[in-house]
Amino acid sequence: MTNRLINEQSLYLLQHAHNPVDWYPWGDEAFQKAKLENKPVLVSIGYAACHWCHVMEHESFENSDVAQYMNDNFVCIKVDREERPDVDHLYMDALQALTGSGGWPLNVFVTPERLPFYGGTYFPPNAAYQRISWTEVLKRIVSWWIERNDEVIAQAEQLSAHLKNASELSLDLHPQSTTKQKDICISMREQLMKQADKKLGGFGSAPKFPSSFCLIYLLEHAQFFDDEIARNQALLSIDKMLSGGIYDQLGGGFARYATDNSWLVPHFEKMLYDNALMILTLCDAYQITKRLFYKQAIVETIAFVMRELKSDIGLFYSALDADSEGEEGKFYTWTWDEWQEQVQDELVTQYFGVSEFGNWEGTNILHASTSLEAFSKEKGIPVEQLESRISAVKKHLIEVRNKRIRPLTDDKCILSWNALMSLALTRASVVLDNANYLQEAIKHLDCTFSLFASSQDLKRTFKSNTARMDACLDDYAFLIQAAIQLASLSNREDFLVKASSLCETAITLFGNQQEGFFYFSRVDTNHLPIRKIELIDGATPSGNSIMAQNLLLLGMCMGRTDWWERGNALIHTMANAASHYPTSFGYWSVLFQRVAKGMKTVVVAGSTASEVLKKLQTLFLPQAYFLISSKEISELEILKGKKVSNQTHIFVCTQQACMPPVQSIEECVSLLLG
Numbered sequence: 001m002t003n004r005l006i007n008e009q010s011l012y013l014l015q016h017a018h019n020p021v022d023w024y025p026w027g028d029e030a031f032q033k034a035k036l037e038n039k040p041v042l043v044s045i046g047y048a049a050c051h052w053c054h055v056m057e058h059e060s061f062e063n064s065d066v067a068q069y070m071n072d073n074f075v076c077i078k079v080d081r082e083e084r085p086d087v088d089h090l091y092m093d094a095l096q097a098l099t100g101s102g103g104w105p106l107n108v109f110v111t112p113e114r115l116p117f118y119g120g121t122y123f124p125p126n127a128a129y130q131r132i133s134w135t136e137v138l139k140r141i142v143s144w145w146i147e148r149n150d151e152v153i154a155q156a157e158q159l160s161a162h163l164k165n166a167s168e169l170s171l172d173l174h175p176q177s178t179t180k181q182k183d184i185c186i187s188m189r190e191q192l193m194k195q196a197d198k199k200l201g202g203f204g205s206a207p208k209f210p211s212s213f214c215l216i217y218l219l220e221h222a223q224f225f226d227d228e229i230a231r232n233q234a235l236l237s238i239d240k241m242l243s244g245g246i247y248d249q250l251g252g253g254f255a256r257y258a259t260d261n262s263w264l265v266p267h268f269e270k271m272l273y274d275n276a277l278m279i280l281t282l283c284d285a286y287q288i289t290k291r292l293f294y295k296q297a298i299v300e301t302i303a304f305v306m307r308e309l310k311s312d313i314g315l316f317y318s319a320l321d322a323d324s325e326g327e328e329g330k331f332y333t334w335t336w337d338e339w340q341e342q343v344q345d346e347l348v349t350q351y352f353g354v355s356e357f358g359n360w361e362g363t364n365i366l367h368a369s370t371s372l373e374a375f376s377k378e379k380g381i382p383v384e385q386l387e388s389r390i391s392a393v394k395k396h397l398i399e400v401r402n403k404r405i406r407p408l409t410d411d412k413c414i415l416s417w418n419a420l421m422s423l424a425l426t427r428a429s430v431v432l433d434n435a436n437y438l439q440e441a442i443k444h445l446d447c448t449f450s451l452f453a454s455s456q457d458l459k460r461t462f463k464s465n466t467a468r469m470d471a472c473l474d475d476y477a478f479l480i481q482a483a484i485q486l487a488s489l490s491n492r493e494d495f496l497v498k499a500s501s502l503c504e505t506a507i508t509l510f511g512n513q514q515e516g517f518f519y520f521s522r523v524d525t526n527h528l529p530i531r532k533i534e535l536i537d538g539a540t541p542s543g544n545s546i547m548a549q550n551l552l553l554l555g556m557c558m559g560r561t562d563w564w565e566r567g568n569a570l571i572h573t574m575a576n577a578a579s580h581y582p583t584s585f586g587y588w589s590v591l592f593q594r595v596a597k598g599m600k601t602v603v604v605a606g607s608t609a610s611e612v613l614k615k616l617q618t619l620f621l622p623q624a625y626f627l628i629s630s631k632e633i634s635e636l637e638i639l640k641g642k643k644v645s646n647q648t649h650i651f652v653c654t655q656q657a658c659m660p661p662v663q664s665i666e667e668c669v670s671l672l673l674g
Contacts, residue, residue, distance in 0.1 A: 009463045010080040011410045012048040016057060020067035023078045026087055026527070034075040034112035040145045040152075041114075042070065045079040045088050045106040048410035049256075049269035049319040051328050052122045053105045059125040060134045066125075069135070073142045074109075081106070082318060082414055083461055083469055086521040089532050093163055095119040109141050114529050115156035118144075164530050181596035187579040188589045189221050189230055195583060200262050201237030203583055207267070209257045210241060212277040213537055213586025219284045220590065220622050224597050231288070238285050241278075242297050245365035248332065249352060250398050252300030253308075254278050255322075264367055265360050268329040268407075269322040272309055272417045273540050275301055279424035283431040287620045293372075298428055302437070305421065311413065314447040315462060316421050318414055321407040331407050333363035342400055347386070348393045351375055413462040415452045415471055419478035420540065422448065426485050430617045442490050445482055449498065452479075457505075473520045473534070473543035476506040480550045484557075488626050489617070493636055500558050503550055510543075516566055516573070517544050535574065541587035544570065549591055553625055556601050556655060559637030564655055571595055594623045598654060600672055601638060605629035606648030615665055624672050 005017040008025055016023055024030035026043075034041045046053035060066050070076055081088035081104065091108040094116035095101075101121075108119035118141060123134040132140075144152050192214055195203045202208040215234045222231030241247055244263030246255050254274050255266030279301050286294035309317045324331040336356045343349055353359065353369040369375075372390075376383045422445045429437035451462050452471070459467035460475050480499045487495035510518040512533065519531040520543060534542050548570040555564025571591050578585035578592060602624050604613045609628050617626055629642045642651055649661040652671045662668055 005078060009461075009466070009468065010048075010083050010412060011408070012046060012050075012053070012080040012082075013078055015048065015054075016061065016078050019057065019061045020064045020071075021061050021076050022067075022071045023076050026077055026079050026084055028527070030075050030077050031112055031114060037075070039073065039075050039112070040141055041110045041112060042074045042076045043079060043087070043091060043108045043110055044077065045081050045091065045108070046104045047081050047319070048408065049271065049321045050104050051267065051269065051322045052103075054323060056105050056122050056134070060123070063125070066135060066138075069138055073138065075112075080412075082410075082412070085474070086472055086525070086528060086532070089520055089534055090163070090528055090530055091116055091119065093166070093532065094159060095121075097159060097162060107137075111153060111156050113156075114527075115153075115160045117152050117156035117159065160529055163532075181575075181592075184575050184579045185221065185225070185593045185596050188217065188582045188593070189227070191580065191582050192218060193230070193233065196233050196237075197261065198233070198236075201233075201240035202261075202263070206261045207257050207259050208246075208261065208263060209539075210246075210254060210274060210278055210281070211237075211583065211586065212281045213541065213590055214583055215281050216284055217582065217586060217589045217593065219281075219288060220593055223288065223620055223622075224593065235285060235289070238281065238294070239371075242293065243368040243371070245360075245367045247297070248304065249366040249368065250332075250394050250401060251304055251308075252297070252302075253304035254301065264365060266329075266365075267322060268332055270304075270308075270320040271539075272305065272316050272318055272414075273420050275305055275309075276417070276420035276424040277540070280427055283424075283427045284620070284622075287431050287618070295432060298432060302425070302428060306440075308409070311411070313451070313465075314444055315413040315451065316418050316444075318410040318412055318417060320409055324405050324407045329360075329363075329365070331401065331404050333358075333360065333365055335363050339364060342397060343393055345389055345393055347379060347381070348390055351386075351390060411463060413451075415448070415458060415460050415462075415475040416478040416540070418444070418448050418452075419475075419482040422482040423478075423485055426482070426489055430489060433614075433618070438489060441486055442492070445486055445495070448479065448482075458502075470522055470525075472522075473506070473510045473518050473547070474540065476502055476510070477543040477546035477550060478540075480506065480554075481546050484550065484553050484625075491628055491630055493631075493634060493639075496554075496557060496636055499550070500554055503554055503563070506547065516570055518547055535577075535588075536584050537587040545574075545585075545587040545591060548574075548588075552591075552595070552599060552655075553601075556599075556625070556653065557627070557636060557638040568595065568655070597623045598674075599623050599625070601653045602626045602668065602672070603629050603638060603642050603651040603653075604648065605642045605645065605651070607646045608648045612648055612650065612665060616668065619669065621669070621672055 002017050003023045005013040005023050008014060079087050092102045092106060095108060098119055103121040105122055108116050110116045123137055124131055125133060127133045203211050203214060215237055218230040218234035221227055240263050246258045246263045246266040253270055256269050256271050256274055257267050259265045259267055279298055282294050282298045311317055322328050339354050352366045354364045358364045372383060376386050422441050425437045425441035452459050452467050454467050458471035458475055460469040460471045480502050483495040483499035509522045512519060517533045520534045521531050525531060535544050536542060537545055548567045551563040551567030555567060574585060574588040575592050578588040582589045613626055613628050629639045634640060648663060650668045651661050652659045652668060659671055
């Protein structure tokens with residue numbers, strides 16, 4: 001027995017295709033049926049790697065009696081949040097307005113006009129965990145719909161009006177003074193440090209997320225303002241993650257978050273975007289410290305992505321499930337008997353904290369119980385010898401683990417997440433001086449432009465040789481960002497030209513001309529009652545923060561003063577919110593700090609330009625954007641008049657003016673830091 005989801009491509013929807021629930025995919029057909037039959041609509045949202053989504057499916061959606069009640073009284077829609085983030089964002093906002101919290105699975109009840117009026121996340125089959133049962137929820141909604149329909153409709157309209165008003169923003173076009181800007185940067189730092197766990201790293205208490213943007217902010221702040229405390233806090237967080245179970249000690253790569261304060265117990269799903277963002281964070285840490293510990297983590301995480309998430313056509317898949325064989329984390333954990341059968345090295349056993357009784361549900365999550373250096377000193381064994389023994393055991397255990405039943409791979413490719421991985425590869429190629437990573441990034445971005453393009457437009461997902469779903473703001477924003485960065489390293493001017501063209505399109509499709517910000521969904525969107533303006537930096541940076549950065553850089557490179565002014569205004573508008581809530585506006589904080597420090601472009605021209613540029617890019621200068629001038633005639637405004645000659649010249653420009661060219665790296669760095 002199958003339902004309509006059998007014709008979909010999303011792994012998450014296909015996982016529900018054999019439910020007795022009469023699921024519809026998101027679309028007009030379901031809402032037309034609801035209008036015709038005057039029924040409330042259940043919009044149930046999740047994703048393939050979501051553990052609790054699987055639990056609720058098994059407990060409730062596979063139950064024939066529960067399904068029959070749902071089919072008789074509701075029109076039921078299943079949504080993959082990764083395919084349709086615009087739907088997810090709207091109804092998640094609604095749930096948070098109703099309850100003050102959110103998460104997945106996201107179950108929202110809406111009118112046939114698509115207006116939300118009630119919702120929740122996971123509901124158990126029987127009342128438990130201080131939650132009413134799913135059946136009780138369904139019966140309550142049916143009772144309201146029949147007996148208090150006018151009140152339900154009124155509440156839905158009021159909630160929708162509130163959500164719409166929340167997206168109405170005003171733009172402050174008056175930047176702060178230089179002194180004020182520095183004060184704001186310090187305020188952001190102070191707020192982050194107040195929330196920082198000084199002992200175990202991270203921000204706040206469990207569950208703990210990597211919070212990449214906040215770590216990047218602290219690292220850059222430390223560099224700009226010579227703040228050792230900020231630097232140490234960021235590095236502490238990174239060290240604790242790399243030593244914990246959130247980092248796969250055998251295969252590399254990061255799980256989505258840790259369920260405890262010490263980073264030991266992860267929620268075992270692995271997402272492409274988390275790993276891309278952590279590669280970027282690790283690149284900063286390595287560039288600042290040159291610690292081989294961070295280099296190894298970059299190499300291992302990229303290897304994980306290339307090995308387990310790269311498709312045959314060159315794109316990257318979305319995620320690995322948390323579960324295998326019906327159990328969360330089974331693929332990654334070790335019982336004492338399993339461990340003893342494979343590992344006879346007592347020192348390695350101690351290093352990974354493996355014990356007879358385990359550290360999680362009777363099994364062992366591998367973690368570094370102490371730093372390699374400290375363990376080496378404690379045991380009186382040279383670090384090199386210890387590393388060799390650990391490496392040999394890891395290699396063997398990977399071979400053993402690979403024979404296990406693997407977690408499912410969500411094999412849809414998402415444009416924005418692929419663009420993030422392109423950024424990660426490009427950055428790693430510079431920091432580690434790895435030409436293979438750069439070539440991989442170039443091939444990948446060329447492939448991305450080719451496969452996600454459709455009739456001069458972009459699609460969001462790619463699977464089964466087909467691009468589907470209209471691209472959202474974040475898809476455009478991240479692809480533009482990836483093209484801008486790769487142009488800096490590959491000497492491919494066409495990437496900047498493509499980025500500029502995409503920026504024009506994004507402004508047309510998503511721009512709000514009155515307010516300056518961008519809507520998440522396209523101007524021709526007609527399947528949602530509200531077009532949202534998303535500003536919060538969540539698991540990934542918001543599309544608006546990335547577009548602000550894109551407008552700044554493209555404005556400077558392409559001679560578009562209007563773009564630069566718009567990007568600058570957006571960043572300054574968000575400064576107040578970011579200074580009070582930097583964990584919610586982490587990437588906005590990063591951008592504001594770079595602008596306060598003085599974002600600059602650097603063009604290197606001359607016979608030794610490539611060598612000079614390479615040396616400059618090894619330095620940690622996040623406020624600078626580098627290009628090389630290698631042609632007599634260029635399409636790019638920033639390269640015009642910067643002629644190629646035998647003598648190397650370095651041109652440094654601010655947003656308002658260009659400085660006289662210099663010839664040495666030392667002079668260039670002095671201008672960038674001034």
